[in-house]
Every structure is written in structure tokens, then in C-alpha cells.
Amino acid sequence: MDEREGNGEDVVYDRALLLHGAKRNEVLTLEEIRRYGSDSFGDAEYVRIYGMPPAQWYGRGIRLLGRTAVECTRDALADLIGSDIASLAAKMPSTSSFTVIDPFAGSCNTLYWVLRHLVKAEGIAFELDPLVYALSNRNIAFLDQKIELVQGDYQTLLENRNIPADRGVVVFVAPPWGTALDERVGLDLRRTTPPIGEVVSRIGRTFSGQPLLFATQVYEKVNPASLADVRALVDWSELRIYRLNDEGRNHGILLATRGGTP
Numbered sequence: 349m350d351e352r353e354g355n356g357e358d359v360v361y362d363r364a365l366l367l368h369g370a371k372r373n374e375v376l377t378l379e380e381i382r383r384y385g386s387d388s389f390g391d392a393e394y395v396r397i398y399g400m401p402p403a404q405w406y407g408r409g410i411r412l413l414g415r416t417a418v419e420c421t422r423d424a425l426a427d428l429i430g431s432d433i434a435s436l437a438a439k440m441p442s443t444s445s446f447t448v449i450d451p452f453a454g455s456c457n458t459l460y461w462v463l464r465h466l467v468k469a470e471g472i473a474f475e476l477d478p479l480v481y482a483l484s485n486r487n488i489a490f491l492d493q494k495i496e497l498v499q500g501d502y503q504t505l506l507e508n509r510n511i512p513a514d515r516g517v518v519v520f521v522a523p524p525w526g527t528a529l530d531e532r533v534g535l536d537l538r539r540t541t542p543p544i545g546e547v548v549s550r551i552g553r554t555f556s557g558q559p560l561l562f563a564t565q566v567y568e569k570v571n572p573a574s575l576a577d578v579r580a581l582v583d584w585s586e587l588r589i590y591r592l593n594d595e596g597r598n599h600g601i602l603l604a605t606r607g608g609t610p
Contacts, residue, residue: 485499
């Protein structure tokens with residue numbers, strides 16, 4: 349029997365179980381959150397979100413699905429991403445205020461950290477999945493940052509959004525990776541759901557008259573051809589990898605701009 353089919357202590361709480369297996373759409377208990385951290389990263393406190401360790405955020409009533417626990421950007425990484433976005437946004441031309449868009453909200457943790465770092469910014473997030481939306485909408489009500497979370501497809505909803513022309517637009521691009529990530533060969537940006545290039549192109553057309561800053565979450569290994577495809581869509585880009593563990597499973601960010609260079 350596969351160890352993931354067993355019960356109790358013999359179950360390995362890893363990416364496969366939580367993202368593709370029996371726990372995908374289940375609300376995890378605190379013990380399961382800690383098991384995932386221990387089994388996958390050797391750290392029971394690994395899933396730190398909204399500035400809190402698991403016991404604290406769970407105690408406040410915050411809950412995660414199995415897939416969200418895997419796909420959420422934990423605090424250590426989200427903090428660095430938010431800081432780098434704010435630093436680059438300060439160099440964008442003729443822009444003093446920003447609208448930060450997260451087309452694939454998930455837990456909203458990265459957006460939460462971006463708003464902590466980027467002053468004079470408002471945040472709007474979109475979540476298509478009703479289960480994830482319901483939990484995240486409930487979770488962010490406990491936070492100290494105001495985030496507007498909308499259920500539905502970002503493509504349609506953004507077209508009806510009137511963002512003032514004098515505001516800069518920051519877009520955090522992190523669609524579900526799913527099978528696009530192979531930890532041995534890296535992340536193929538063409539195989540995310542939807543592809544990264546498609547997201548950059550669509551939002552670029554929607555806000556063609558405004559300064560745009562894209563921040564795309566990536567893995568430490570990225571398929572070179574897929575990276576080149578995305579870079580061809582922007583005016584400037586820089587890849588940054590954050591070394592946060594010794595497991596060879598670090599993440600990073602592709603910062604890119606359209607309508608100007610920093």
C-alpha cells in the first residue's frame with residue numbers, strides 16, 4: 349500500500365497529498381498544518397502566514413485548505429517579495445499611489461505583505477474557486493490590512509474596474525503551478541494555469557496607458573525558454589532568488605515593468 353493511502357502516523361504530509369491527493373479540498377487541522385511543515389520541510393512552524401505562526405493564526409479562526417497550505421506564500425518569502433516590490437515601485441516614474449492586483453488570490457498572504465511595505469496603496473484580489481474564496485474572505489477579515497477580495501475570473505472583472513490613470517498598477521502574478529513545477533528540472537512558466545505570459549499580456553493590454561510593475565513568483569530553477577518568453581513581453585526585468593532553506597527548494601521573483609524602466 350502507498351503510504352499516502354494509510355491512516356494516522358504512516359501518512360506523509362507532502363505536496364502530493366495536499367495538492368493532488370485526499371487532502372486537496374479538506375480544511376486542515378492545526379496538527380495537519382504542523383505535520384505538513386515537519387514532513388516536508390523539517391519545520392512544524394513552516395506555514396507562517398499573516399505574520400503569525402500556525403498556532404496563533406489557527407487560534408484566531410483562520411483556516412486553510414490542503415492545496416492552499418501548499419500554494420500559499422509563507423511569511424518569510426512574502427515579506428521579501430513585498431519589500432522588493434515597494435523598493436522598485438518607489439522608482440517608477442510620476443507615480444505616488446498604487447493599486448496592487450492579485451489575480452489569483454489564494455490565501456492573500458503575499459498581497460497582505462505587499463500592502464504592509466507599500467504605502468499609499470490599495471489592494472484588490474480575485475479568486476475563481478468558491479471554496480478558496482469562502483475561506484480566504486473569512487480569513488482576511490481578521491487582518492490589519494484592508495483587502496478587497498472578489499470572487500470570479502480576473503480577466504472579466506478587471507475590464508470593469510476603473511483605476512485612475514494617475515495610479516501605478518502593481519500586479520502579483522502567481523497562478524497555480526500544478527504540474528508546471530518539476531523540482532528536478534524547474535518551473536515552466538508556460539504550463540502554469542493559466543500561463544504566465546498570458547496573464548502579463550492580458551493585464552498589459554487592460555492597463556496599457558499606466559505604469560505597470562509585474563512581480564511573478566518563480567522557483568529557483570526556471571525553464572529558460574519560458575523565462576525568455578515572458579521577458580520579451582516587458583520593457584525591463586530582473587530575476588531574484590531568495591535563499592531561505594538548505595533543501596534546494598528556494599523560490600524567487602521575476603520583477604518586470606511596462607511603460608517605463610526603473
